[in-house]
Amino acid sequence: MSAAFQEIRHLKSLVGETVSLRGWVRNARTSKTRFIELRDGSGFVQCVVGANEADAESYETAGKLTQESAISLTGLVQQHPKTGEPEILVKSLQLLAPSVDFPITPKDHGIEFLMDNRTLWLRSKRQWAIIRVRHEIVKAIRDFFDTDGFTLLDAPILTPSSCEGTSSLFETDYFHEGMAFLSQSGQLYQEPGVPAFGKVYCFGPTFRAEKSKTRRHLTEFWMVEPEMAFAGLEDVMHLGERMVKFILQRVLEGRQEELKILERDTAPLEIALNETFGRMSYTDSVEKLKTLGSDINWGEDFGNDDETILMNATDRPLWVHRFPKSFKAFYMAFDPTQPDLALGADLLAPEGYGEVIGGGERASDIDYLLAQIEHHGLNRADYEWYLDVRRFGGVQHGGFGMGLERAVAWICKLPHVRETIPYPRMMGTLRP
RNA sequence: UCCGGUGUAGCUCAGUUGGUUAGAGCGCUAGACUGUUAAUCUGGAUGUCGGAGGUUCGAGUCCUCUCACCGGAGCCA
Numbered sequence: 015m016s017a018a019f020q021e022i023r024h025l026k027s028l029v030g031e032t033v034s035l036r037g038w039v040r041n042a043r044t045s046k047t048r049f050i051e052l053r054d055g056s057g058f059v060q061c062v063v064g065a066n067e068a069d070a071e072s073y074e075t076a077g078k079l080t081q082e083s084a085i086s087l088t089g090l091v092q093q094h095p096k097t098g099e100p101e102i103l104v105k106s107l108q109l110l111a112p113s114v115d116f117p118i119t120p121k122d123h124g125i126e127f128l129m130d131n132r133t134l135w136l137r138s139k140r141q142w143a144i145i146r147v148r149h150e151i152v153k154a155i156r157d158f159f160d161t162d163g164f165t166l167l168d169a170p171i172l173t174p175s176s177c178e179g180t181s182s183l184f185e186t187d188y189f190h191e192g193m194a195f196l197s198q199s200g201q202l203y204q205e206p207g208v209p210a211f212g213k214v215y216c217f218g219p220t221f222r223a224e225k226s227k228t229r230r231h232l233t234e235f236w237m238v239e240p241e242m243a244f245a246g247l248e249d250v251m252h253l254g255e256r257m258v259k260f261i262l263q264r265v266l267e268g269r270q271e272e273l274k275i276l277e278r279d280t281a282p283l284e285i286a287l288n289e290t291f292g293r294m295s296y297t298d299s300v301e302k303l304k305t306l307g308s309d310i311n312w313g314e315d316f317g318n319d320d321e322t323i324l325m326n327a328t329d330r331p332l333w334v335h336r337f338p339k340s341f342k343a344f345y346m347a348f349d350p351t352q353p354d355l356a357l358g359a360d361l362l363a364p365e366g367y368g369e370v371i372g373g374g375e376r377a378s379d380i381d382y383l384l385a386q387i388e389h390h391g392l393n394r395a396d397y398e399w400y401l402d403v404r405r406f407g408g409v410q411h412g413g414f415g416m417g418l419e420r421a422v423a424w425i426c427k428l429p430h431v432r433e434t435i436p437y438p439r440m441m442g443t444l445r446p
Numbered sequence: 447u448c449c450g451g452u453g454u455a456g457c458u459c460a461g462u463u464g465g466u467u468a469g470a471g472c473g474c475u476a477g478a479c480u481g482u483u484a485a486u487c488u489g490g491a492u493g494u495c496g497g498a499g500g501u502u503c504g505a506g507u508c509c510u511c512u513c514a515c516c517g518g519a520g521c522c523a
Binding site: 045080081097421 | 447456457459516523
């Protein structure tokens with residue numbers, strides 16, 4: 015940005031000085047004194063155009079501004095007489111580029127209309143706040159792993175076979191190989207990184223062609239997946255808890271303005287940051303659910319209602335661990351003290367947000383893994399490279415995956431994940 | 447995929463037991479007025495009533511099919 019122009023985010027320290035700004039008109043209220051809400055991407059500021067303070071031509075221009083016109087202006091930074099926030103007393107103002115009939119007006123709009131106009135919707139204050147919180151969370155995740163000795167090991171997006179089920183894969187032609195699939199998870203590619211680098215993570219988009227239309231599902235979503243050597247279930251839960259707290263701390267420190275725009279009550283986030291997360295075995299949680307009125311039986315996975323019932327009874331994130339092996343992935347290690355249990359854990363977020371992390375200890379015994387591959391009807395030949403992790407110095411290891419959008423939705427307290435990513439991809443949404 | 451719901455102006459919606467010329471607010475436009483902040487006030491322009499078919503003297507309204515979207519379920523991060 016040219017040195018001649020200031021960014022709005024710096025105005026607090028420039029009260030009393032004359033500055034030049036450029037940006038877009040969020041709203042203009044025309045009257046004898048004219049008020050322009052200006053945004054430049056770094057923040058928002060009210061600009062006051064008075065007949066006596068501004069030159070005649072600028073005053074005239076200010077009276078005819080339309081929503082989202084691009085302008086530049088010069089004026090004195092002063093404090094708003096009522097709010098005390100910085101505002102600009104304009105001396106001169108120029109129209110840089112007009113904007114005609116901007117579709118997203120200051121009144122209410124339906125979600126379909128807003129999604130159709132997603133590119134323009136991103137200019138709104140609320141979307142601005144959400145995307146900036148998302149950015150903060152992404153940066154916090156990277157900083158957390160980078161400073162904790164993890165090496166970034168990017169997983170491929172085009173893959174020859176599925177990691178989990180085969181029912182939810184996007185397919186594409188791949189030359190002489192025939193079909194390739196968009197990755198559902200980078201995990202299988204992280205495990206070989208364990209003996210190579212000790213601690214690794216990947217963080218990128220993953221794809222699931224599930225025909226699910228809920229507030230918690232996207233067909234393209236971002237996942238961070240760490241994997242550690244010599245790590246059991248306890249280590250995995252400990253790592254996940256530290257990571258979530260690190261994220262919360264960064265957001266609460268650095269994104270107060272955005273959380274305020276979103277009217278996010280930060281008290282629940284502070285509890286999650288400061289208190290130890292709850293822990294409950296699957297078996298205990300089924301018993302608890304029964305006393306709370308659920309009709310769940312041991313051996314069944316939680317329904318959406320079950321997660322809600324369980325989380326209404328607590329004010330902090332909850333680890334649910336040691337699920338029945340039957341509904342978990344083939345690569346999960348089993349509990350030696352109770353072999354029908356998988357050494358897995360899910361982290362449920364409070365306030366109705368449900369599962370944000372899923373992970374656990376991986377099976378390290380090759381014979382067990384071979385049996386699991388057969389039991390799940392998978393093609394062994396596709397997994398030889400994965401089995402090599404066990405053949406050549408296979409040790410205990412584990413990790414987890416966290417869905418970025420679910421974390422963003424929880425931290426921002428959004429009703430739907432579609433607002434947590436700039437361009438959401440869902441069952442019925444491919445454009446813009 | 448299943449269950450439920452909604453499609454009317456650029457946007458958000460109202461529209462009675464089927465009845466004559468389809469309404470409001472916002473936005474737009476012309477003006478008034480004011481340290482305003484979803485500003486306010488006065489005037490003005492704006493419609494393939496999602497699409498196709500049917501019932502009827504007559505359909506925005508009833509029926510059938512269809513498309514789109516919304517909410518929920520299952521599945522999952």
